[in-house]
Each structure stands twice: as C-alpha cells, then as structure tokens.
Amino acid sequence: METVRIGYARVSTDDQSLNLQLDALRHAGCAKIFTDKLSGKSRRRAGLDDALASLNANDQLVVWRLDRLGRNFRHLVDIADELRERGVNLISISEGIDTSSNVGEIIFRLMSVFSDFERNVIVERTRAGLAAAKARGVKLGRKPGLSASQVAQARQLLQSDMKMNAIARQLAVGRSTLYRYLHRET
Incomplete structure (x- = not known):
C-alpha cells in the first residue's frame, strides 16, 4: 500500500500568513494540505478534522511544527494515539520528528511536553504582567464605549x-452599547 502524505497548517489569526508552512508542506511532498486560521487551543478545527478524516493506514500526517497541530500536551498525545x-x-x-520509529515517538512525546510547558509559561508571564500593570494603576480591558x-x-x-x-448614531455607538451605559448608571 502506497504512503500518502497529508499536510496540515494553522495560524492563530486571519492576519497571519500560512505561506511558510504551505511551502514547507509542499516541499515535503504532501499530496493534500488542510488549513485552519484559529487558535491552537481550540479542539474543534474544521481543517484538522478534515485532514484526520482523509488519512488511511500507512499514510503520514505532516505538520511544519508540533505547535501548529496543538498547544496542549493532552490534545497532541490524543491525536498521536489516534x-x-x-x-x-x-x-x-x-523538529525532525517521524513517529514511524521508536526514537521518533520518544522525541514526539518529549516535544509535546515542552510545547505544553512553553504555553503554561506564556500564560503565567501574561498573568503576572497584567497583575503588575493593574498594581501600577494601569486600566486594563477594552476602552469605554461612552464617556x-x-x-x-x-x-x-x-x-x-x-x-x-x-x-446612538450621533454618539457613534451601537444601540446595545447605548442601552448598556444608560442602564448601568441608573
């Protein structure tokens, strides 16, 4: 049975480009490439679901980097197990990972743990930065809709x-914003 390479690429936002990943996946010989433009935290990704559905025994799912597949250790392991x-x-x-070998499987597991650790460190730093800014009196969150x-x-x-x-038109806000502010101060 012939091995088919199916590619998967993902960026977190619409303003990011998939080009680097797509070029690498084409160069790697992917017969078909599926894409998503949303956060790796989300488990519901149409492109990933389609990629997984198109795979048969002996095929290969190819990604540019593991963090494109998922940022969460549990999700990466679930996909690999499936x-x-x-x-x-x-x-x-x-990362040079190929799970067709035992060494590749071990490297995958280690990289998954490090990917999850990196995400947790980013979350921790962000929370600490927000707390420090708040302690300095910096106003956080969205700018008020109305003064x-x-x-x-x-x-x-x-x-x-x-x-x-x-x-609402005169104040250049939506009706719901106007209602919210009028009811907030009553």
Whole structure:
C-alpha cells in the first residue's frame, strides 16, 4: 500500500500568513494540505478534522511544527494515539520528528511536553504582567464605549424625545452599547 502524505497548517489569526508552512508542506511532498486560521487551543478545527478524516493506514500526517497541530500536551498525545491506532505516522518537519520509529515517538512525546510547558509559561508571564500593570494603576480591558459626559448627553437627548437609534448614531455607538451605559448608571 502506497504512503500518502497529508499536510496540515494553522495560524492563530486571519492576519497571519500560512505561506511558510504551505511551502514547507509542499516541499515535503504532501499530496493534500488542510488549513485552519484559529487558535491552537481550540479542539474543534474544521481543517484538522478534515485532514484526520482523509488519512488511511500507512499514510503520514505532516505538520511544519508540533505547535501548529496543538498547544496542549493532552490534545497532541490524543491525536498521536489516534493516528497510531489507525496505522498513521506523524511527521513534524521543523523538529525532525517521524513517529514511524521508536526514537521518533520518544522525541514526539518529549516535544509535546515542552510545547505544553512553553504555553503554561506564556500564560503565567501574561498573568503576572497584567497583575503588575493593574498594581501600577494601569486600566486594563477594552476602552469605554461612552464617556460620562456622553452618557449625560444621551440622557438629555432622550428626555428631549430623541429616538434611541438617532442618539446612538450621533454618539457613534451601537444601540446595545447605548442601552448598556444608560442602564448601568441608573
């Protein structure tokens, strides 16, 4: 039975490019390449689901890097276990991993652990940075949709029988934002 290489590429956001990964997967001889543009944390990825569904025994799932497949150790191991049960090997181009050998399988498991560790360190640093910024008095989160003076202006316009849609347009906000601010301060 002939081995078919199926590629999978992922970027986290729409403004990122898949080109580097696609070039590497084509160069690796992938017959078909599936893609996603969303976070690796998400387990529900249409491109990945389609890639996995297209694999048969003796095929190979090829990724540019393990973190493109998933950022979570448990998810990576689940995928690898599913592939192994189906007789499919996993290849990571950048890390030089090929699970068709015992050494490749061990390297995959180690890289999965390090990938999960790296993600946890990033989360930890982000939380610490946010806490430090908050302690310094930095306002975190989304910029307010309306200032206090705009809310006062909206209340005056509402009392003068101006319609909510017109007030929202004048203040350049959505109706739901206007309603939320008007009800917040009552």
